[in-house]
Amino acid sequence: MSIPRIMISGTHSGVGKTSVTLAILAGLTRAGLRVRAYKVGPDYIDPSYHTVATNRASHNLDEWMMGKDACQWLFEKTSQDCDIAVIEGVMGLFDGVSPTADEGSSAALAKLLKIPVILVVDAGKMARSTAAMIKGYQTLDPDIHICGVILNKVAGESHLKLLTEAVEAYNRIPVLGTRF
Known part of the structure; x- marks a missing residue:
């Protein structure tokens, strides 16, 4: 599947990635595109904002909790009806459950889904x-x-x-x- 996709990630938490993501989601939606939003990690607040900005349900993608196959399946299934997928990262780009590996990070998901x-x-x-x-x-x-x-x-x-x-x-x- 080749749905256009982009990840908005940051150098660290609090850098403004949610505000940037919401501006991008709202702008793309106002431009008439069918936008599907996602959030890396188990966050429930940011996806509720995504849903308001796009008028479409946002989904969480967490390869550490869900596993790689489930993340890939959910992304492919839910992005079929969109023009572009916008994924908001979690914490800093490389922050996850390990200090030396990608596990649970935005970087891991970016690599898995080629974003x-x-x-x-x-x-x-x-x-x-x-x-x-x-x-x-x-x-x-x-x-x-x-x-x-x-x-x-x-x-x-x-x-x-x-x-x-x-x-x-x-x-x-x-x-x-x-x-x-």
């Missing part, structure tokens, strides 16, 4: 270091495809210019959006 990742980054009080942090996320696991970033807590236009130039030069991925 490109948009990384939400708290860029407050940083400039070029933002590019270094993103480089770490890009290189920790070469099987994860980070296709772009959204920068949160940007101080203003001049800060955004510095961040964008650094991220695009060092990471070779686009800055897709920002929040001041």
Whole structure:
């Protein structure tokens, strides 16, 4: 199955991935697309927000609790009637039940379902270091495809210019959006 899909993940909890996810879900829905939302992990609050934003039920995908086969089956079954699937990650991209393996993380699900990742980054009080942090996320696991970033807590236009130039030069991925 080749339903277009994207994961919104973050560098850590509290970075703004739920707000970003909801904005994307609402925008795609308003554009007339049939959007199916998902949440990595056993969360029940975020999927209720997803449902409001899309007017369609959101589903949890947790490969640690459900197993890989069940996650794959549920995703394939519930995404058949949509134009795009948007998956909101849990905690930071690589955070799960193990300090040295993917188990239970957003990264594990991204690899299992071959989902490109948009990384939400708290860029407050940083400039070029933002590019270094993103480089770490890009290189920790070469099987994860980070296709772009959204920068949160940007101080203003001049800060955004510095961040964008650094991220695009060092990471070779686009800055897709920002929040001041």
